[in-house]
Amino acid sequence: MAFAALRRSLASKLAIGIGGLLALGLTTAQTLREAMPPASLPVARAEQPIEAGRWQLVIRNAGLDKAPRPDGSRGRPGMKALSVDLDLMNRSSESSNAFSRILSFAPPIAGLSPSPTAYLLRDGAILGALQPGLPERIRMVWDLPEAAAIPETIRVVVTGETFKPRDNLLAAPGWFNPKPIAAVTLPLRSESSGS
Known part of the structure; x- marks a missing residue:
């Protein structure tokens, strides 16, 4: 038994x-x-809407200049600005300032600041957080040493996230698993003004 x-x-x-x-x-x-990473990253065009999980964006153009930024500041001495203009909408239910992580460059640009500053193009103010469902045209600006070599075109990589109603740690909802979802190749415009 x-x-x-x-x-x-x-x-x-x-x-x-x-x-x-x-x-x-x-x-x-x-x-x-x-x-x-995916075997090959999908290629998007400028002006094409891209669904990136929490964000919906349309990349407009990219530029390189020493002119004042949208808020009128000139940046640090010895630096120039690499900028990307885009339309951005927060598709989540909460305000978010995580938009600084959605764009990167491949290949990486030597000397580029790790995080951009985002400006609202409608009034030149620095964007702190984007409200849900409110599309905005913004300019993301990275600092770059004046002597840095820059190609005539840049490849902007868009990072997307997925929504999980419950995460594995706290069982709370959130946006997780950031990964590259698309790439856009843009020519760099040269400006004499920050507009």
Whole structure:
């Protein structure tokens, strides 16, 4: 009798262990697959709407200049500004200032500041947070040393996120898994004014 009970206990523990290992293996494989960059990044055009999870954006153009920024400031001495103009809308239900992470450059540009400053083009104010459902035309500006070499065209990579109603840690909703979703190649315009 005791032997049969011991055998049933061992069989159930073995089944639970195997099930747990299978679940862990499947979760790990899915995480690794989602983390891998796509084989080729979809190419978008300037003026084309791009759905990036929390954001909907339309990249308009890019420029390089030493003129005043939209708020009238001239930036730091010895620096010039690399800018990208875009229309941006927050598709989430909360105000967000996470838009500084949605654009990057490939290949990376040497000497470029790690984070841009975003300006509202309608009034030149620095954008602190974007309200839900309110599209804005903005200019994202990165500082760059005047002596830095810049190509005639740049490749802007758009990073998107996915919404999860419950995250794995706190079971709270949020935007997760940032990854490149599209690339836009733009010629760099040269301006004499910040408009």
